Amino acid sequence: MKKLGFLVLIAVSVNAVGQKPEGVFVYGDALPDAPDLAPRGKYSIGVKTMELVNKNQTDVLKRKDGVDPVYDRTLKVEVWYPSKVGDAQKDLISYDEVMGTYNDPKRPLIPFKFNGRANRDAALLKTDGKFPLIIVSHGYVGSRYIMSYLCENLASKGYVVVAIDHMESTFRDAAGFASTLLNRSKDVLFVLNQIADLGKxxxxxxLSGGVDADQTGLIGYSMGGYGVLNAAGAGYSDGSVKLFGVLAAGSDALKERTGSNPAYRATVDPRIKAVVAFAPWGMERGVWDAESLKGLKVPTFFVAGSQDDISGYEKGIKAIFDGAVSSDRFMLTYMNARHNVAPNPPPAESLAPGLPFDEYYRYAEPSWDQRRLNNINQHFVTAFMGTYLKAQDNSEYLNLAVDSNEKTWKGFKGRSSTGMTLQQVKAVK
Structure with missing residues (x-):
């Protein structure tokens, strides 16, 4: 009972679910030192939960006698969008989430709630034309809510933002890793087609009449980064099929997503105009090689921690950045950060005594305040997506000195742009 009381006390004092007291920080709110483009935009935000079903997909987790059966993949998605009602700075909504990992007795699922700023099931605003589409893909394991601070922020700035719960890859239903390897990019492309149809x-x-799917951006974190890069043209290497086969009882189903496969090239969707990849996984495992990375041709913004011990930095994320020679690309590096450069701050409930330390460290960074990271991400993703999806001139926020310690970056308050680098490289034509 003491532990339960502690959980309730923290949930009320920090999250203040359903209340609007002054001074309560909601994920994504701008701190005093937030850079210029971090605050929410002019639009109030609506949010709606949907289920999309991708029928007759390869089921590598039930492979038997050398045959991959098929099944239906049900993808729950959260859609944030500009709405007609409310105040984007004050509205509160409560999201239902869990921590832990399905089927892991050492990390049982623990429900919790956290606040955001949106209006559940509000009508989509249709007086300002169609809004560009952004699709968001979480890590393994994760959920559609793990970057809610960024999803809400972008919706308030005039985007329809769709975050996916990838089946067999969430806190609630984690299953064999082979499913994630095969299905990440396929889920993203399926959702793009579905939302495009619903937006007609x-x-x-x-969503009818409110989505401009011809201007689509992708955002992925960790395994989500792995997936969105592939969806945008970075076909996997032939060697990655061997890794996949070890995890999938000899299946070679990943061949369909390799850069050497002509059928894969036909799936690269020209509606995808920009990609943000937070800590993308895979390069250290040979998922890409020099030739396969050449297929990535859309502008891409990489975000990394210099001490990433999950995806790797020099031989991981930076190697992808260096090898994507056909793309105009940026790489923001948080010095001394590890892998958690993308998610929401740790939930208050993760502080409860007796929980595995990793429930807190699924979100937290050792050398950075997560709220600060969130604000900086909001700033740069706003500048980048605005450039490539809305034809905005945000060059002053992107054409910066490489080392933030040498000179205060444009958009940052004096003395506040420390501990980062931003590299920019043009595509080889």
Whole structure:
């Protein structure tokens, strides 16, 4: 009972679910030193939960006698969008989330709630034309809510933002890793097609007439980064099929996503105009090689921690950045950060005594305040997506000195742009 009381006390005092007291920090709120483009935009935000079903997909987790059966993949998605009602700076909503990992007795699922700023099921604003589409993919394991601070922020600035719960890869249903390896990019492309159809005039959906899927951006974190890079043109290496086969009882189903496969090239969708990859996993495992990375041709913004011990830095994320020679690209590096450069701050409940330390460290960074990281991410993703999805001139926020310690970066308050680097490289034509 003492532990339960501690959980309740922290949930009320920090999250203040359903209340609007002054001084309560909601994920994504701007700190005093937040850079210029970090605060929320002019739009109030609506949010809606949907389920999309991708039928007859390869089921590598139930492979038997050398045959991969098929199954239906149900993808729960959260959609944030500009809405007609409310105040984007004050509205509060409560999201239902869990920590822990399904089927792991050492990390049982623990429900918790946290606040955001949106209006559940509000109508989509349709007086300002169609809004570009952004699709968000979480890590393994994770959920559609793990970057809610960024999703809400972008919706308030005039985007329809769709975050996916990838089946067999969430806190609630984690399963064999082979499913994640195969399905990440396929899920993203399926959701793009589904939202594009729902956004067409006369579809009968609340999105009807409000989505410009021809201007689509992708955002992925960790295994989400792995997936969105592949969805945008970075075909996996032939060697990655061997790794996949070890995990999938000899299946070679990943061949369909390799850069050497002509059928894969046909899946690269020209509607995808920009990619943000937070700590993308895979390079240290040979998922890409020099030739396969050449297929990535859309502008890409990489975000990394210099001490990433999950995806790797020099031989991991930076090697992807260096090898993507066909892309105009940026790489923001947080010095001394590890892997958690993308998610929400740790939930208050992760501080409860007796919980595995990793429940806190699924979110937290050892050398950075997560709220500070969130604000900086909001700033740079706003500048980058605005450039490539809305034709905004945000060059002053992107064309910066490489080392933030040498000179205060444009958009940052005096003396506040420390501990970062931003590299920029043009595509080889």
């Amino acid at each position: 005039a006369g579809s009968g959906s609340f």
